[in-house]
Amino acid sequence: MSTRRAVITGVGVVAPSGIGSEAHWKTVLGGESAIGPITLFDAGQYETTLAGEVPEFDVSQYVERRLQVQTDRWTHLAYAAAELAFGEAELDPSTVEPYKMSVALASSSGGNQFGQRELQRLWQPDTSRTVGAYQSIAWFYAATVGQLAIKHQAKGPSSVLVSEGAGGLDSLAHAARLVRRGADVVLAGGTEAPLGPYALACQQRSGRLYTGTDPAAAYLPFDERAAGYVPGEGGVVFVVEDLDHALARGARIRAEIAGWAATQDAVAASRTSSGSVRQYARALGTAVERAGLTPGDVDLTFPDAVGLPGYDRTEVEALRAVFGDAGPAAVTTQKPLTGRLYQGGSALDAATAVLAMDYGLIPPTAGPERPADGCELAFVREERATEVRTALIGARGFDGFNSAVLLRAHS
Template identity: 50%
Template structure:
């Protein structure tokens, strides 16, 4: 495992609950966690459905001093960070503070915190606005709060590229591992289910307005009408493979083996989307051929145009119906920057269990030409998976996750270092 970047710990919170086992059990049976919004009254809005995390009480997991400083998204991220370290068998004090870093992704920032402080400003006056408003809403706040809480002073940062950001953050963390950092915690979290955040999301024009939770988020389905937002995400402990073996890591879930990222051309240019190229870059970086990929975790935008672009990219790279494709996010909603790290978790659990989770509620339209796993989990030997994520505005990212027991050829080209315009 010399020179590899491996996953040694996972912290996850989704509408299926807190922790790996709750997420995986619900995902395998295709349990639908999408329902009517409860965090505010959605009756005055065209969209009323979301994937919410029920029963999360931050005070049960975090010291009281952190509660007034943090948005819901950061509280979820802090709890997931604790779980990831515990899962990895690492206490932050075990690693030198400058050898540990945090790289997270964010799409919305702390919307709910900002909304509450604006209410105070309008209704009570500026003297009632919290001083924590200066950072609690900010995109980088999860990286900051996690690093402070755990004494992590190594290379850190935040990536803002919508849903693609979750993979871009993992790729940045992988670069830092390759440059000598011992441990990087990486992933993404979102909690945008508040009235102000809802208005911002509706402005994008891609949210499903269906009132039926079972038929609201339907990628690659003739009934596709947009996506359903959700809250949650995953944080992943990444380490150098050799260093993880030396410290006796309790488990290695898999390897971040390849990464590719591109930008789409300007709208109206008539040029091909950059998604296909992003997947090809990731495969080249991993040193794998398309036929060596056992499953693709799709971005699954849920709109006919974007689903067609993704399906065309997949058939161009892998062939028509040549590789199983799945989108378990249809059961939780689209978690923005948290979605792709959750898919990475699903990919390594597929390797562990030999099961590909299904795409909930979807009846795949044959014209897309992909082998979409629906209904029941599919038994398969999963040794390598591709995870795809796209961000609003033309971001395309792909990551190859590989079983560390698999022997692969060395990559013929150096690692992709970031997006390129197609």
């Protein structure tokens, strides 16, 4: 077995909580909600009118004009996140051997806004009724991987991971596998841009979205008032490196991807389903085991936090199956501040875990205020100064995907 170790050296956050890891961390510590009315289009006719949007995103700062017109907002967010990640890692990608650099990002719905615009042109009788040539690639679920690989000349094996909300963690796991197989640098993580008319209509079909108008009540995982979630855009791109490569150039090691696992419920999701306790627990426990640790070694846990009563209860049951009746020692979630970013959300949890290690702080949870019956866990209510050596992140994707990643501080 390869002894090459995968470490995170750069974290590029572009999320409703802010652009850049410092902005995100400030939002997390302050408990500032970024959920509000959708402004990217008129959502007045929809049951769900709230979401988490990336604030003051200026695409021209990150994407040249010729590429802006060829790509979707989802890809624009990833361009920005990758630039921020390389900046934090203090790594110029042009100095990396091209065939030793890969891109492995997660994706769910692809280029929604680009596709919406082009198809509306096709439908409208008072237009040319044509679709632009870039429609053939801009909407494609692998477009962002391809665009970043081209921009940064990453000629190593590249991949797109498709497992909805679990994808951000699957991406980190695959990045670690690529490092073991010989890659020196991998761009990992994922962004999402699910806020458009057709995209929102598709999401509403799941029956999982909050349909009220109060931002303060829009996303309350594990709370007795939980009534679904609201979508959000953005996410994180990480620079993942081989440890020896990072040390040789004097890089700051932020965290090691020490353990990971993925399972499948093998049962189609429905409006009455709530996920498999056994399969989710198996993913969580296996990630800890593969890191060479025991559940008692885990300092901090980030749950999936769907915000649906049934899913919240099964998540608590899965955590108790791994950690015992008391559950994990410390639990925190910030998803109620941003909305559910799908693959971008699990990547954002991993970014928050890295920052907790950086700052020696456990950030306060953004809920629940009143835990529902069966959802009592050791939620961290106030910012806690303590060394965070290990963090377990769990995530689930629609239709039975379960993933977990164990991050460990480098020593």
